[in-house]
Amino acid sequence: MEFIGLYPTWFEPSLGSGWVVGIIATAHVLFSHTSVGAAIFFAFLATLAYQRNRPELLTFVKQYGLFLLVFAYVAGSITGVGIWYSTTVASPRGISALIHSFVWKWATEWVFFVIEVVGVYLVVYLVGKVDPRTHLRVTWIFALSSLATMLIIIGILSFMLWPGKEIWFDEGGYLNGFYGPNTFAQLAMRMAFMLTMTAVVGGVVASRIQDLALRREITRMLAWLGIVSAVVGTALFSWYTSTLPEHAHLVMQARLPDWFSISLIAVLGGIIVYFIATLLVPRMLTPAVAGVATVAILVFGLWPEEVARESIRKPFVAGEYLYSNQVIARDVPGMGIRSEIPVIQEHGLLKTHVFLPEGLREVAPDNAAQVGHAIALSMCSNCHSVTDTGMRPIRNYLGGSTDVARIKTYLLGALATGNTLYMPQIPMTDDEAEALAVFLASLNDPELPLRYAQERAGIARSDDAATTSKE
DSSP states (O other): OOOOOOOOOOOOOOHHHHHHHHHHHHHHHHHHHHHHHHHHHHHHHHHHHHTOHHHHHHHHHHHHHHHHHHIIIIIHHHHHHHHHHHHHOHHHHHHHHHHHHHHHHHHHHHHHHHHHHHHHHHHHHTTTOOOOOHHHHHHHHEEEEHHHHHHHHHHHHHHHHHHHSTOOOOOOEOHHHHHHHHHHHHHHHHHHHHHHHHHHHHHHTTTOSSSSHHHHHHHHHHHHHHHHHHHHHHHHHHHHHHHHHHHHHHHHHHSTTHHHHHHHHHHHOOOOOOOOHHHOGGGGGOOOHHHHHHHHIIIIIIHHHHHHHHTTTTTTTEOOOEEEESOOSSSSSSTTBOSHHHHHHHHHHHHTTTOGGGGSSSTTTTHHHHHHHHHHHHHHTTTTTTSSSSOOOGGGGTOOOOHHHHHHHIIIIITTTTTTSSSSOOOOOOOHHHHHHHHHTTOOOTHHHHHHHHHHHHHHHHHHHHHHHOO
C-alpha cells in the first residue's frame, strides 16, 4: 500500500491550532514591523541630529531604542520562536515547503537579523561614545539590515499566497518562486504601515520625555510620520489587491464579511484622527493614550488584516500546491513533487494516512463516528474547530442538520470532487464519507452515533435473516 506523507495532527481543543498560530503571529507582526520602521526612523533622526547639531534627538533615539530592546527585540524574538514552533506542529509540511524552497533565503535573513540585533545595541549604547560619522554609519547599517530582513520575509509570505512566476511549477528555482508582482506591492504597503506602527508605539516613549519643547517636537514629528504613512499605505492597498490571483478575489468576495472593508477604513480613519489630534494638541499624548492606541492598532488593525491574508490564500497554505490540510494537491515537476490526490482517490484516505490508528482503517457501524472524527481532525481541523469553540466551528456550517444522508451527499458531491471555492479537495470512499457525515451530524445530536450503530446492526441482522431464509 502506498502511503501519503502526512504528519500527526496537532489538535488544540479550546482555540484551534489556527488561532494559536494567528495570535502569536499577530503580536509578532506588531513587534517586528515596529522594529523595522523604528530602524529607518532612527537613521533619519540620527542624520538630522548630526547635520543640525541636535544631540537631544539622539537622546530620544537612545530612549526609543532601549524601549525597543524589550518591546520589539525580546518580545519579538520570543514570538518569532513561537511562530516557528506553533507552525511546525500545526503545519509541518507548510514549513517544510518554505524551507525546501527558500533555505538560502532563510539563511540570508538570519544573517541580516543578527546584524540587526547587534545593531540596535550599538545604536543605543554608542550614542556619545564614538565619533558622529561612525555612529551614523552604524545607524544606517542597522536600518538597511532591518529593511533587508523585511524584504526577504515578504518574498516568502508572497510565495505562500502564490509563486512569483508560473514557470516555477515546471522549472523550480527560488528566484522564480520568490519574485513576483505581489512581492513588491506587499513590501511597499507593509513599509508604509510599519512606519505607522512606529509612530504609534513611539508615542509611548515620546509621552515620557521631560523636556516639554522636545516632547512637542517629537510628538508632532511622530504625528506627521503616522499621517503620511497611513495615507500612503491606504493608497498602496489598491496596488496590493491588484496583484492578488483571481481565486483570492473570489475568496475575498465570498468569505470576508460585508463590514470588513468598512471596518478597515474606520480603523485607518481612526488612526489618522488620532495623529491629527496629537499634532494639534501634543499635550494630549500621555503614556495611557499611547498605550491604548498601540493595543487598538493590534486588535482592530493587525488582527483583521492577518485573518484576511490567511483567508485569501485558501485552500492552499503554500505555493498553490500544498493544501491547508497538508495534502499535496498538484504536481510541481520543478521541485520533484507529485500530487497525492490520485493516491487517495485510488485507495481512500483511511488506508493511505500513515498516522491513523489501525482500528480506524475500516469503517463499521460501531466506530463510524470515531472514524469520522479522525478524518475531520486530519482534513478539517487546520481551518475549522471540531468543537464548539475556536476557529470557524465546523458545526456552524451544517445549519443544525443531523441528516447523515444529506451531509454525505454534500461531502461526495463537493469535497470529494473539489467542487468548492475555498476548501481543499478531499477524495473519500463511500464508507469514509458516511463516517464523516455521522461525526458531523453528531455535533448537533450527540446521541446519533449510538442510534446509527443500532440501526445499522438491525439492518445487518435483517439482511442476515433474509439471506438465511432464502437458503
